[in-house]
Amino acid sequence: GAVVSQHPSRVICKSGTSVKIECRSLDFQATTMFWYRQFPKQSLMLMATSNEGSKATYEQGVEKDKFLINHASLTLSTLTVTSAHPEDSSFYICSARGFSYGGNFMNTEAFFGQGTRLTVV
Amino acid sequence: GENVEQHPSTLSVQEGDSAVIKCTYSDSASNYFPWYKQELGKGPQLIIDIRSNVGEKKDQRIAVTLNKTAKHFSLHITETQPEDSAVYFCAASRGGVQGAQKLVFGQGTRLTINP
Numbered sequence: 001g002a003v004v005s006q007h008p009s010r011v012i013c014k015s016g017t018s019v020k021i022e023c024r025s026l027d028f029q030a031t032t033m034f035w036y037r038q039f040p041k042q043s044l045m046l047m048a049t050s051n052e053g054s055k056a057t058y059e060q061g062v063e064k065d066k067f068l069i070n071h072a073s074l075t076l077s078t079l080t081v082t083s084a085h086p087e088d089s090s091f092y093i094c095s096a097r098g099f100s101y102g103g104n105f106m107n108t109e110a111f112f113g114q115g116t117r118l119t120v121v
Numbered sequence: 122g123e124n125v126e127q128h129p130s131t132l133s134v135q136e137g138d139s140a141v142i143k144c145t146y147s148d149s150a151s152n153y154f155p156w157y158k159q160e161l162g163k164g165p166q167l168i169i170d171i172r173s174n175v176g177e178k179k180d181q182r183i184a185v186t187l188n189k190t191a192k193h194f195s196l197h198i199t200e201t202q203p204e205d206s207a208v209y210f211c212a213a214s215r216g217g218v219q220g221a222q223k224l225v226f227g228q229g230t231r232l233t234i235n236p
Contacts, residue, residue, distance in 0.1 A: 006164065034224075041231075042228075043210065043226045043229050044226050046224075093164045093165070109170065110155070110224055112157070112164035112167075113164050115163060
């Protein structure tokens with residue numbers, strides 16, 4: 001498999017502030033990154049898809065001005081929650097697809113980060 | 122678009138017994154079907170996957186079967202152990218350029234292994 005590192009694992013912020021979450025592919029080139037939100041005891045809800053060097057494609061109902069996604073390199077994508085509110089509190093997870101340097105997995109496989117627990121107070 | 126249904130939502134089995142989780146999908150163009158294990162407070166971990174040109178795949182105690190005609194696929198865990206307790210998600214997607222096709226997830230199954 002491949003390693004996707006997500007940071008921070010937990011963050012608490014005040015209402016009205018912005019929070020940035022980083023997602024890094026450590027041993028492969030992530031041509032596509034996905035950002036998910038997960039509520040307790042529920043499945044993963046896709047928020048947006050981003051290809052390296054392109055603007056992210058947001059799912060219906062996701063505010064692109066509130067959830068800013070940047071995928072400027074093949075190893076890093078960031079999600080910034082702007083003007084956070086308590087209802088933005090959730091578990092955010094990134095996922096990456098791409099190519100390994102050794103070619104030992106296909107680009108259909110998606111690898112997930114550890115997730116970020118965001119609490120807005 | 123694709124819709125993935127997963128059953129059961131919860132499953133409790135005795136240690137050493139087998140567990141089976143089933144998923145159905147709606148998009149006949151889907152050709153990639155991964156299974157993920159998610160432990161509390163962590164991101165999902167890919168445990169096994171299958172592509173539409175294969176009917177069955179096995180990796181030690183874990184196996185996945187795919188029936189393209191019926192549009193369903195299943196996860197089989199044999200000789201279950203307490204560490205298998207987790208939430209399991211199935212997913213489906215189409216192939217695509219640079220892997221940009223998104224995964225559609227099932228609702229998840231909370232598997233509990235009783236000692």
